[in-house]
Amino acid sequence: MKGNVRQAILDNQDDITEEWGSRIEQFRQDEALQNVSSAVYENTSRDFVQKLLITIQQNDVSGRDLNQFVERLIQMGWPLNFITRGLQEFRKSAVKVIADHSGEVKDQLELFQEIESWVDDVVDQLVNQYSGSWENTVFLQKMALKELSAPLIPVFDKISVMPLVGTIDTERAKLIMENLLDGVIEHRSQVVLIDITGVPVVDTMVAHHIIQASEAVRLVGATCILVGIRPEIAQTIVNLGIDLGKFPTKSTLKKGIETALGMTKREIVELEG
Structure with a gap:
């Protein structure tokens, strides 16, 4: 940004800040910001415009203060369009305030072009930063999901348990199937208990994946026993007309283990004395 335009913005920063504040008040109606208190919104908005002014003063679109501020907002769950729209409103505010003090059309045109170019550069910088943060978050989530994608745990000789936690989609179902089959071979399991206690919703797709897994086992x-069927899950399965009659089902892991022991010709007994 040219020095004269930058100086004009800094000389009129109080008026620009006031104009910008009135313009972004409309953002409060956004659904994503409904849970943000008025005090937090005002403080965040004030910090935002201050970071923009510091970036202009330093004449560096990749300013550290602004980048750290945006990264913190992203981590707190603020929408990206608050940042991009805020920048556009800052452009409009700066052009309006400074144009009111300049009578030359040529000066106003230069002003508009310089601020427009600066805003575009800042938006590009911040969007790239946001995209990088988002991709990194997705990657970490995928890695965590892979780690939680149900290891097969041997609990007794020939008996293993696979606890499922969270939502099951097609990608995760594929990992579950791979872990299940590899674990059955590795542990020489004869009975596998698939525990769905931690699965919040069992719909047709989830049931289909479970049936596929049991058929593969x-x-x-080996034989599959489905355990952890809560009353609401049982009702959902019945209402959806899902047929789970091809393999045993139990309401709790404890009952499942007792059944598995019986299938492998063993039982738990209490010792006397």
């Missing part, structure tokens, strides 16, 4: 010589 049967083909490698």
Whole structure:
């Protein structure tokens, strides 16, 4: 940004800040900001415009203060359009305030072009930063999901448990299937208990994945028992007309283990004395 335009913005920063504040008040109606208190919104808005002014003063669109501020907003869950729209409103405010003090059309045109170019550069910088943060977050979530994608845990000789936690989608179902089959072979399991206690919703797709997993286990010589069927899950399964009659089901892991022990010709007994 040219020095004369930058100086004009800094000389009129109080008026620009006031104009900008009145313009962004409309953002409060956004659904994503409904849970933000008025005090937090005002403080955040004030910090935002101050970071913009510091960036202009330093004449550096990749200013550290602004980048750290935006990164903190993203981590707090603020929408990206608050930042991009805020920049556009800052452009309009700066052009209006400074144009009111300049009578030359040529000066106003230069002013508009310089601020427009500066805003575009800042938006590009921040969007790239946001995209990088988002991609990194998605990558970390995928890695965490992979780690939680149900290890097969041997609990007794020939008996293993696979606890499922969270939502099951197609990608995760594929990982579950791979872990299940690899674990059955590795642990030489004869009975596998699939525990869905931690699965919040069992719909047709989830049931389909579970049925596929049980069929795959049967083909490698083991048997599946579905455990952790809560009353609401049982009702959902019945209402959806899902047929889980091809393999045993139990309401709790404890009952499932007792059944698995019986299938492997064992039982738990209390010792006397």
